[in-house]
Amino acid sequence: MTPPRQSILVVDDTPANLQLLDGMLKECGYRVRPVTNGAHALRAVRTEPPDLVLLDVTMPEMNGYDVCRQLKADPATADIPVLFISALSETEDKLRAFEAGGVDYVSKPFQFAEVAARVKTHLQLRRQQRELQESLLRERNLERLRDQLTHLIVHDMRSPLLALKLTMDVLQPSAPPEDAELVAGAKAEIEGLVEMVAQLLDVAKMESGTLQPLLTPVNLPELAQSVLAGLKPLVRETEVRFEAPATLTVQADRELIRRVLLNLMTNALKLARRGHVAIRLIPTEGGARIEVQDDGPGIAPELHTVIFEKFGQVEREHAKYGTALGLAFAKMAVEAHYGTIGVTSAEGQGSTFWFTLPANAAPAQ
Template sequence: MPSSLSVESTPITADILIVDDTPANLRLLSDMLQTQGYGVRKAINGTMALKAVRSLPPDLILLDINLPDMDGYQVCEALKQEPAFKPIPVIFLSALSEVEDKVKAFGSGGADYITKPFVLEEVLARVEHHWELAQLHRQLTAKNQDLETALLQLKKTQAQMIQQEKMAGLSQLVAGLAHEINNPVGFIAGNLSPALDYTQILLEVIARYEGELPEPSPQLQDFLAEVELDFIRTDLPQLMQSMRTGTERLKSLLLALRIFAHLDESEVKQVNIQESLDNTLRLLEHRLTTDPAMGTPVRIAITKEYHPIPRLTCYGRKLNQVLLHLLNNAIDALRQRPDPEAGLTIRLKTYAAEDYCWVEISDNGIGIAPEVRSHLFDPFYTTKPIGQGQGLGLATSYQIIVEDHHGILDFTSEPGVGTTFKIGIPTDLLRDT
C-alpha cells in the first residue's frame, strides 16, 4: 500500500488524463490528484485514451504500459506522431522495472517513468515537475512567437526606413538637379528663338550679297565650295530646330521629376493617377528599348486603356514609388524574354469598380515562378542577381498600398506568358475633380 500523503495542497489547475485498466489504481490516483487541485479524466484502455486526447487535449498524461487493446508504448507513439499532441508530457506507470522497459518508454516519447507499486508523494512530485515544465515550454513557445512577430515587424520597419531614406535622398537629388539644370536649360531655351531669328537674318544677308555680287572672286568661290555653303544654308535651320526640340525634352523631364517627387507640395494631395503613370513612363523612357547585347534592340510597346476616374487624394510621392517599382519590374521581366522579337508590351489600365479605383500594369514578360510567389512581398527577398535589387520594392509597395492607403495590391502570373499587378484604392479616398 502506498504511504499517506504529506505534501501540502497547492492551487494548481491542470487537466490530467489517467490511463489504467485497473479500477483501484484509477480511483487512487484520481483522488490524490483531485485533492491537490488538479482536474482529472480517466480512460481504461488505449482507444479511449486516444479519443479523449483528440476531443480535448490534456495538459499531462499518466499512462499505464499494460493495457488490454494496445499497450502504452503504442498509445504514446500514436500521440507523438501528431504535432498538436507532441508537447503533452507522458509519464509511464508500470510494474516493469527492467532497464530495457524504461529505455523503450523513453524511446516512444515518454517524459518520465514510475514503477509500481508507486509512492503517491513521488507521483505528485513528478506530476508537479512535469506540469511546471509544460508551462515553461508553453511560455517559451509564446515568447518565441512574440520574437518572430517582433523580428518580422523589425524587418518591415527596417525596410521602411531604408526606403524612406532612399526617397529622401532621391528628393534631394531631384531638387538639386532641378535647380542646377533648370537655370541653364531656361537660358538656352530663352536664347534659342532669337538665335534662330539671327540665323535667318544672316542667311538672308548672305543671299542678298549673292544677289548684289553674282560673280565673286575665285578665292571666295573656292572658300564657299570648301565650306559647303548650300549645305549649311539647308542644315542650319534644322539644327537649330533640333536644339529647340532637345531643350523642350529637357524641360519635360525636369517637370516629370518634380511631379514624381512632388517637390514643395504637401504629403497628402490630390493626384491624377493617369498623369502619374505617364510621368513615370517619361522617366523610364531610356529603359523602353531592350539591351543591344541581346541582339537588335527591340522597343517595348506601351498600350493604354484609361477610363475616366476622379482625382485621387493620397500620398502622391509614395504612390509614385509604387508605380515606378511596378513599371521597372515589368521592364525587367520583358528584358529577360528569350524571344524579344515576338513583341514586348506593357499594358496600362485604369478604371473604377467594386468601390475601388483600380490600376493594372501588365506585361508579357517571363512571369513569376510559383515557388517564389508566397515570398514576393517579404522584405529583402529578391530573385534578381546580387547588386541589381535589395528586395525592398514590392515589400515597400505593399506597405504603401495596403497599410498607408488601406487598399489592395495583388497579382496574377503565368511563367512564360506574363504578369499583371493590380492596385486598388478604396473609393472613399476619392474626391471630385
C-alpha cells in the same frame, strides 16, 4: 556549470502512491515535489513552476481534469506538460484527459519503467520547446537591433542624397551637350537612391503602425500619366499601351500610390523583352483595379508571394523583379488603403502586376 535538475510536481491523494513515485523519480535524478490535492497543486505551480506535472484524476474537492484546465487557462502555466496517471482506464476517461490539456495518460497499476520513459520523453520535449523559444526570442531581438541600425543609417543617408539630387538639378540645364546623357544618367541613379531610402523609412513606419495614409481625392489616370512621363528614359524603346477612362477617382494617399505605380511601371519597362508594356486602369464596383503588364521572363507560380516579401527578390534570365524593398513597399502601401495586390504570371509568358483600391479606403465588410 551543471544545469539544475528538472523538477516534477506529483499530485495524488493517496500517500502510498506519492511515496512510491517520489522515491522512484528521485532515483532517476529529478527534483520531486509531492502534494495531495488540486488546490495545493495550483499554489505550488504558481509559486515555483515545475518542468512537468504528474497528475492523478480522482481526488476530492477538485479532480485532475479541473486542475489541468486551470493550468492551461493561465498563460503563465499553460506550457507546462501535464501527464495524467489514474486508475480510470476507459477510453472516455483518457479522452477527457486530453481534452483538458494533458499530453499523456498512464493507467494504474503502472509499471514504473513505463512512467519513467514517458516522463523522460515529455521532459525532453519541454526542454527542446524552451530552447526553440529562446532561440526565436534571440533572433527577434537581433532582427529588431538590425532594423534599428538600418533605420539610423538610412535616415542619415537621406540628407546627403537630397543635396546631391539638388546639385544635379542645378547642373543638368548647363551641362555641355556631350555630357548631357551622362548627367541625366547620374541624376536618375541619385533619384533611384532617394526612392530606396524613402521606401526603407516608410516600410519601417508601416511596420510600426506610425505611417497612416493621408487620404485625398486622386484621379488615377492623371497620376499614372504623370508617373509614366517621368520615366521617359525607360520608355524610349518600349511600346506602352495605356488604357484608362478620362477620370477614375479614389480616396487615397497620392504620394504613396504614386510610388506604387512608379515601382510597378519601372519593373515592367526594365523587363519588357520585346518592348511591350500595357497599363490598364479599370473601374470596379467598389473602386479601381490597376494592371501593369510586361512581356518579360515571367515568374513561376511558387514564387508569386516571395517577391512581395521584405528583401524578397526573384531572378530569372538575369532580370530581377523588384528591388530589395520595392514590391514589399507596394504591398504595404496598398494594404494600408485596404486594397489587395498580386501578380499573374508564368515563366516565359510575361507578368501582370495588379492592385485594387477601394473608392474610399476602409476595411472590407
